[in-house]
Amino acid sequence: xxxxxxxxxxxxxxxxxxxxxxxxIAFKELNNGNYSHAEVLHPFIENIxxxxxxxxxxxxxIAVSKGPGSYTGLRIxxxxxxxxxxxxxxxxxSIDTLTSLSFAASIDCGVIVPMLxxxxxxxxxxxxxxxxxxxxEIKAEIIVETSFSDELDRGKVYFLGDGxxxxxxxxxxxxxxxxxxxxxxxxxxxxLSYDKYKKGDIExxxxxxxxxxxxxxxxxxKKKKPTF
Numbered sequence: 315x316x317x318x319x320x321x322x323x324x325x326x327x328x329x330x331x332x333x334x335x336x337x338x339i340a341f342k343e344l345n346n347g348n349y350s351h352a353e354v355l356h357p358f359i360e361n362i363x364x365x366x367x368x369x370x371x372x373x374x375x376i377a378v379s380k381g382p383g384s385y386t387g388l389r390i391x392x393x394x395x396x397x398x399x400x401x402x403x404x405x406x407x408s409i410d411t412l413t414s415l416s417f418a419a420s421i422d423c424g425v426i427v428p429m430l431x432x433x434x435x436x437x438x439x440x441x442x443x444x445x446x447x448x449x450x451e452i453k454a455e456i457i458v459e460t461s462f463s464d465e466l467d468r469g470k471v472y473f474l475g476d477g478x479x480x481x482x483x484x485x486x487x488x489x490x491x492x493x494x495x496x497x498x499x500x501x502x503x504x505x506l507s508y509d510k511y512k513k514g515d516i517e518x519x520x521x522x523x524x525x526x527x528x529x530x531x532x533x534x535x536k537k538k539k540p541t542f
Contacts, residue, residue, distance in 0.1 A: 318507045319359065319398070320500040323351045323391030324383025324411045325430060325476055330358045331500035332366045332373075336508035338501060340366035345497060352389045373404055373467040375516070377507030379498055380408035381525035382438040382452060383430055385536040388404075388524035396519050402404045405516040407507050411527075412452055415475055419493055425449070427462060429477030430498075435484070437477035438527055441465060454528050457481050466490060489524030 315335055315436075322329040327344035328351045340362035344354055363370065373437045378395035399406040415428035421444050429437040435457050441450035455461070457480075465471050466487040473481060475494040482492055510516070 315371050316508060316511050317368060318375045318377050318407070318410075318504070318511060319373055320377045320501060320503040320507055321355070321359075321361075321391050321395050322379040322414070322498050322500040323355065323387040323394075324379045324381055324498050325383075325387060327499060328387075328504040329498070329500040331504055332362050333504035333508065334523050336505040338504055339368065341501060343499060348382065349386055351387055355390060355394055359398075359509070361374055361390055362470055370402055372377065373398075373402055375399075375405045375507070375511050376402070376505055377407040377409055377510075378499075379411045379414060380443050381411055382432075382454070382527035383411050385499070385526060388526065390431065390524070392524045395456075396522065399519050405511070406509045406519050406522060407515070408517050408522065409503050409506050409510070410452075411540070412440045412475075413446065413448060414444045414502045414506060415429070415496065415498045416440075416508070418496045419474055419502050421470075421471050421472055423474060424489070424491075425465050426472045426474070426488040427478075429473060429481065431477040431480070434445065434530070435480065437453070437475075437481070439477065439479075452527065459484060459486070461485055462490075472539065 327345040376399045412428045417490040426442040427441045440452040474496040
C-alpha cells in the first residue's frame with residue numbers, strides 16, 4: 315500500500331488527488347480560467363484528505379507536476395509539494411506534465427501530441443505513441459501550417475491540452491484530430507506517481523526545481539509620463 319498526494323498546478327487547472335497504490339481515493343480540481351492556485355491549493359489538500367479519511371501521517375509520498383507550464387503555477391505547486399515533503403519526511407516525486415496529459419487520451423492507432431499554451435502561437439509540446447511512450451522530446455515551438463507534418467502524413471495525430479485549441483485553424487491536415495477540454499490533471503498523475511514510488515525514483519527536496527523549459531522573463535512596466 316502506498317498513499318500518495320498528487321498536486322497539479324502547471325496550467326489554470328488547480329488539481330489535487332489522494333491515491334492508494336495508483337487508485338484515486340479523493341479528488342478535487344478547479345479550472346475557472348484564472349490562476350487561483352495560491353488561494354485554493356491548500357484548502358483543496360485539506361478537503362481531499364478529509365474526504366478520503368486520510369491523515370497526513372498516513373501519506374507515503376508527495377507527487378507534483380514538474381512542468382513545463384505556467385511559471386507561477388509551477389512555482390506554487392512545487393513550493394507546496396516541497397514543503398509537505400519536508401514537513402512529513404516523505405519522498406518527493408516529480409511527474410512530467412506532458413506525459414501525464416498524454417494519458418488523458420486513449421487511442422488505437424496514431425500518435426498523441428499534448429500541448430500547453432506558451433502565449434501567442436507558441437506551445438510546449440511532445441509526441442507520444444499509443445502506449446504513451448515519448449517518441450519526440452519536449453520542445454517550445456511556434457505553430458505553423460507545416461507543424462507536425464511528418465507525423466500527420468503517417469497517420470492520425472491527436473492534439474489535446476490548452477495549447478491545442480489555438481492550433482485548429484492553423485493545422486488543417488485531414489489526419490489532425492483535436493480533443494477539447496483536456497488539461498493536465500492529478501487524476502492522470504496517480505498511476506505515474508505510484509510507478510515512480512515503486513522504483514524509488516524520487517527527487518532531492520532541497521535542490522529540486524520545476525522544469526520551466528524557457529527562462530522566465532519579466533517585462534518591465536512602461537514608465538508613465540510625468541504630469542504637471
